[in-house]
Amino acid sequence: MKSESPGTSTRREFMRNAAAGAASVAAFSILHSAQAQDASKVLRVGLIGCGGRGTGAAREALLADPNVQLVAMADTFADQIDGALGRLRGDDKIAARVVVDDTHKFAGFDGYKNVIESCDVIVHGTPPGPRPLHVRAAVDAGKHMFIEKPVAVDAPGVRSMMESCRIAREKNLVLVSGLCYRYQFAKRETIKRIQDGAIGDIVAMQTTYNTGGLWHKGHDPKWSEMEYQIRNWLYFDWISGDHINEQHIHSLDKIMWVMKDVPPAKCTASGGRAQRTDPKYGNIYDHFNCVFEWANDVRCFSSCRQWESTSTDVSDWIFGTNGKANIQEHYIRTNDGKEWRYEGAGEDNMYQNEHNAFFAAIRKGESVVNEYMCTSTLLAILGRTSAYTGKTLTWDQMLNSQLDLTPKVMEWGDNPMNPLPVPGQTPFV
Numbered sequence: 001m002k003s004e005s006p007g008t009s010t011r012r013e014f015m016r017n018a019a020a021g022a023a024s025v026a027a028f029s030i031l032h033s034a035q036a037q038d039a040s041k042v043l044r045v046g047l048i049g050c051g052g053r054g055t056g057a058a059r060e061a062l063l064a065d066p067n068v069q070l071v072a073m074a075d076t077f078a079d080q081i082d083g084a085l086g087r088l089r090g091d092d093k094i095a096a097r098v099v100v101d102d103t104h105k106f107a108g109f110d111g112y113k114n115v116i117e118s119c120d121v122i123v124h125g126t127p128p129g130p131r132p133l134h135v136r137a138a139v140d141a142g143k144h145m146f147i148e149k150p151v152a153v154d155a156p157g158v159r160s161m162m163e164s165c166r167i168a169r170e171k172n173l174v175l176v177s178g179l180c181y182r183y184q185f186a187k188r189e190t191i192k193r194i195q196d197g198a199i200g201d202i203v204a205m206q207t208t209y210n211t212g213g214l215w216h217k218g219h220d221p222k223w224s225e226m227e228y229q230i231r232n233w234l235y236f237d238w239i240s241g242d243h244i245n246e247q248h249i250h251s252l253d254k255i256m257w258v259m260k261d262v263p264p265a266k267c268t269a270s271g272g273r274a275q276r277t278d279p280k281y282g283n284i285y286d287h288f289n290c291v292f293e294w295a296n297d298v299r300c301f302s303s304c305r306q307w308e309s310t311s312t313d314v315s316d317w318i319f320g321t322n323g324k325a326n327i328q329e330h331y332i333r334t335n336d337g338k339e340w341r342y343e344g345a346g347e348d349n350m351y352q353n354e355h356n357a358f359f360a361a362i363r364k365g366e367s368v369v370n371e372y373m374c375t376s377t378l379l380a381i382l383g384r385t386s387a388y389t390g391k392t393l394t395w396d397q398m399l400n401s402q403l404d405l406t407p408k409v410m411e412w413g414d415n416p417m418n419p420l421p422v423p424g425q426t427p428f429v
Helices: 011-029 052-064 078-089 111-118 131-140 155-171 185-195 225-231 249-258 350-364 372-389 395-399
Strands: 043-048 066-076 106-109 119-124 144-147 172-179 200-210 266-270 287-293 301-307 312-322 323-326 329-336 339-341
Touching: 043 052, 043 111, 052 066, 052 078, 052 119, 052 350, 066 078, 066 111, 078 106, 106 111, 106 185, 111 131, 131 144, 131 155, 144 350, 155 172, 155 372, 155 395, 172 350, 185 249, 185 323, 185 329, 200 249, 249 301, 249 372, 266 372, 266 395, 287 372, 339 395, 372 395
Parallel strands: 043 066, 043 119, 066 106, 119 144, 144 172, 200 301
Antiparallel strands: 200 312, 266 287, 287 301, 312 323, 323 329, 329 339
């Protein structure tokens, strides 16, 4: 179900290709800009994945441009489509442009194909498992796409997404990622200052995403095992990639952003299940601790957990030779006691900002491909895999991993769960 680039890749090749790709995108945009869309032209938007985040992204798409209509929706489950449609139609700000009729509601595993055929622009909000397959189909069809995070659950999926980004550049498409912090003005200014040397050379980093538990929808006796897993997708590796990939990726993406998207050389991690031991929580962990090491000896100490009734912390600290920065709080303090805090005026809704930028690029005919969504996703998968196996793993090893978590058959019925990983016993593949 996932296509891969031939041969193997190395960290050095990855960095070289990323730099070359960025340069070629800039040149291609200038010399061969896609045909700009007349501002009066109605852009037909389709939503694939009608859960909470997909529904929110569809709303933001409609608010981003006055000449956008939502015309088609797809989800594995019909009730998800109807629920999302009801919420969108109940929103007075966008209701008039929600024009999905019964013939453009597509349930099932293949509904995404019908949405792609019906639309100019795709909003992709499914769980990450099927994302590489869906994105490739949309890119092959020449569609612009907003893509929620993360973009894959395994290395073959990341490689497929890299290839989709390459094709998108050739076709001058717009692919905007749901890694929304990159579109928050306060974060942009804070990280720009770090990269410009406000705290000197970076020597260490710490990122934490400690939260409570998330939802679980239980088990209806009428559901097959496949339906049960998809309904409770957070807790199964093949469709969520574990919470380090699905949630903590936001923190890891900020670290990659600070490091100008240069990947680390290796990772050593640990994790397990301390609280969520009930079988209903599938085969994922409830906590991870990772140390990512760059070639210049900079280390990032990363931790995340989802535990009920415990202290929470979502923060990112960057330590330099001349001070420190708190990215989440947009705060910098230098060794001489000087402080800076972001005090920008105006609304700074990062979710809306990214959709505003998405549709502005489409209207201008600009080529924008957020390729960092691939790098940040692979970083999360590297941390997860190191913890699962108990092995120190290099970036090159992870990039070339052959472990494909996709179920052998995507159909209703039985879907055997992968075993719970045990460090020292779970092999690296």
